Amino acid sequence: MQHPVSKQIAYGVQTRVMVYALSKKLEIVLKALNVLIRCDASIQIGLGHVTRCLVLANELKAKGHNVYFAQKDYELGIQKVTEQGFHYFLPPMPFNYHQWITSLAAQLSVNIFIGDVRDGLAIKTIESLKQENILTVAIDEPSDYRKACDLCFYPPHAQLSKLDWSGFTGEIKQGLEYVLLRPEFYSKNVLNPAKKTYRDILVMMGGTDPMRLTLPIINKLLMVHNIKIHTIISQDHPDRLTIINTDTKVYYGVSNMCNFLKTINYAVISFGVTAYELIALGIPATHILLNSDHKTASQYFYKQKLAMPLHINNIKENPTIIEPTLNINRYGIEQCLIVKKILKEARNAV
Template sequence: MQVFIRTDASIQIGTGHVMRCLTLAKQLKSRNVVVTFICRNLEGNLINFITEQGFDVLCLSEIPKTKESPEISHWDWTRDNWFDDAEETILLLKKVNLPIELLVVDHYSIDINWEQKLQSIVKKIMVIDDIADRKHDCDLLLDQNFYCSMENRYSNLVPEKCYQFLGPSYALLREEFLNINPSKIIRDGTINNILIFFGGTDSAGATLKILYAIKELIKVNIIINVVIGFENPFKEQIESFCNKYENVILHCNIDYMANLMSQADLAIGAGGTASWERIYLRLPSVVVTTASNQLELTRDLAHTGAIKSLGVIQSILKSDIQSQLKLLIDNPQAILKMVESCNYIINYSTVKKNRVSSRILEIINDTR
């Protein structure tokens, strides 16, 4: 079975789309599915990383730069040039010269127009989305996020026949997470270990801002693990900061995130894909919104009590970060309430049973 995944990563876009697609790709590969990625060659792409994970990548050309717009938005270019993107993708797929059972699309700038153009050369299209701001012509749709109105979120945006996988019960979690039973992790409300992680790129500089803010709160009895990616533009400053403290440990581009989250008592991070990893492991979180697509999700999660939201990174003050952190360190009962709320959102056995890869293959085989 041939499955292709159209997604992108860059300094502007971040790494979240590719990382969750890699999780799906590995699940499918374990069931003897051949998975190939289609990515545009953007600054900060993860094309080499994808190939290192064992998958072929078909590369789309670089975005042309002009004197008028040397720093064009990667999101805007794909949205404005969707026809060219679709045409280039079709050319690559035709060269494969094999029946394509499924094309997975995980891209905020691709919508119904692009998808309809690809329908003639693929058997089925699956969309991974979480902002529900445009129409799709797809056979399957995955939105793994928690929203107050999950059931009706895509009622007017996808065809009636579309299979919809909605909510954290369908979260795309890597095997390192699924191999852990969260109920075995002891969380007693005390904070002796804090994890800071703002994604693979963190172009907003949230990691550094948090570190400077909590500098006065760093105590020798609290271990602070800081995780960044190779593409973090503030890598050298972060490394310099961490080297000043014995109990502040820097990790770069790691493959043991589940282990760090299991050991942590509190996480500080963004409201993206890592939300489900933290909540699955019942890890209380202080969340900073670093992109507009995280606003609704972070707001709805904050209503459940599973996280504490500080707001948008650009408007957060040093005092906001310090007061929230001190409040949680001094209040173990507040931490325990957050742990209970995490249990309400994601159930360990349900996530293991509802593996998206299994449901995809069931649908494809039933409709052949």
């Protein structure tokens, strides 16, 4: 028979062990994690990768985590990141991609690495990060390094079966709930649907429009009567003054894209994240396809009568850029689940 005092001591030890275990678990839950995001923006690359990574970064920051960017020396990307108060790190010279990322991860005690870049990031770099117990994440990534990542997130249009997944042991998440939009586009924040008459037309070939497509598309639309043409284009774009002289309303640095798009009835865009912002608001569109990836991606929208695809080489020959039979309802995109999933997996790894 156990002595009462021994029983009390045993109970006390057991209680202290449970309290310690709970306190350690709470410490993990409350711990601020260090996140390193690898992405770029330039006139050639465009703004899409940095824009969606900033959505991720701001959500992580709002939850109390530390977010850093690893960027190449492209002025546009650096500008966008610093405007929102994030620190960035440039690669030392001579450039060694693997050494740059692994050394930076060690320097910052990184817990999570997020890649949204298509510039030769190697599988061995991801494997080295994983050996240091760093959660590795790829965003809408066709590059080979995804095959070594723990988590891969994709929008609905991605044709994953066409990619080589040999050796992949991670987890893939695909769907509208894994599309990174600015917070104002999620259905709980969208207060009114778009208008259904095609009077206000937006032309947006990306913020930088490196192929100078905005002006020829506007010239084509000028043949259509009773419409107002709007465009968002950089202040130093070589065609900006010519576009202004066409009586097009020109914008730059739109602070709330959701509110701006609510004034638009139809959009002509180069394919990108804007395609999802438009369906979130119920705005039909023509997708200008710049490459084979855009053609594949746009098929998801075309099959559901959400948009009309138009290849860049067919702009001059096409009788009209606007497709009048598109009249979609707003898709309610409730929220993006990427951050929730990342943090859950990172907590398990800590």
